[in-house]
Amino acid sequence: MVDYSIASLAYLKLVLHAAKFPSSTCVGLLIGTVAGSSCTITDAVPLLHHWTNLSPMAEAGLGLAELYAKQQQLVFLGLYVANERLGNQAVPNGAQKMAEAIRRDRPEAVVLVVDNEKLASNEPALIPYLPPKSPSAAWQPTTLSSARISLADSSAPTKALEQVRQGRHKLLGDFDEHLEDVRVDWLRNAAVSV
Template identity: 45%
Template sequence: MVKSTLSSKAYLKIFFHAAKHPHTPVNGVLLGSLSSNVVSIVDAVPLLHHWTSLSPMMEIGLDLATQHAASLGLQLVGYYQASERLDDTALAPVGERVASKIKEGFADAIAFVIDGETIGSGAPALLPYESTSPTSSSWRPSPPDSAPYSLDDPTIPTRAVSLVRDSRLHEKFGDFDDHLEDVTIDWLRNLDSVPADLGV
């Protein structure tokens, strides 16, 4: 079974996206590559917090994120989402469709649902989902004992909480929806919100 490693930069972007819009659904895609049976997830691109259905905005955002990944020598390797309800950890139907679309181009794609009840605790709070079969478009939670992913820095969830509470870096974070309202927002890279010591 292919395993995934999640970089600190990717984790922070997922966390900041959920923290900036806690009362609306958010979603985005994961960028990375496959080497030696390990998927290295090195970045995340936040898509939407308004139009989270399969809308024209979603299609455009996915196309732009795909082009951005290719420009970095990467590809879309996964999807993430958070619900506006803390206790909702189901992969939404739109999430299944987007994750399945990513899987068409990357067979080992993974999806994450943010656990709203534990995200502020310093735990990773990412619940992995996997496709039920190579040809299926349905997804299920990964078995608890499968450990399909790991963090490259186990301390990053605690650091993420501090960066939101103390530094409020999530307020500088923007997704594609934000960019549509203010074109100066660099939603593909979000360099202003990610600490420089993460090497970005």
């Protein structure tokens, strides 16, 4: 079984993405390294908040993000989704299709759904979805502990919440924003730091 570790920067970016667009479904990519049966999610690339279904925009963003990951000597390890509705913890169909595409290259791919109800707490606001055993089945939700997923820094939720309260979510950009203003640094998001 695969063990996953989520770096503070990756957790921070997915929380900031959800906070910046609270009335939209947000989708982003999880990138990192694989060593044996250990996956380290070192960063997150905020992708979409408008065009969350498979579209030419999503495909273009995925292609650019893949080039960026390769330049950084990282690989796609999955994606994250922050749904627009508070209690919605499902993986949208478009995101499932993106996850399946990632899984073809990376069988250990995971989908992390942001638990909107826990965002304002000091707990990890993540619900992991693991790939189905059968290709026709849906991705299955589980718990962080049973999926062997941990935060590299257990204080990451508290630190991320503090950055949201300071308004730092406004510094984050995604690919949709980049399409409207090419100056938006959506791949690196250098203005965002832990």
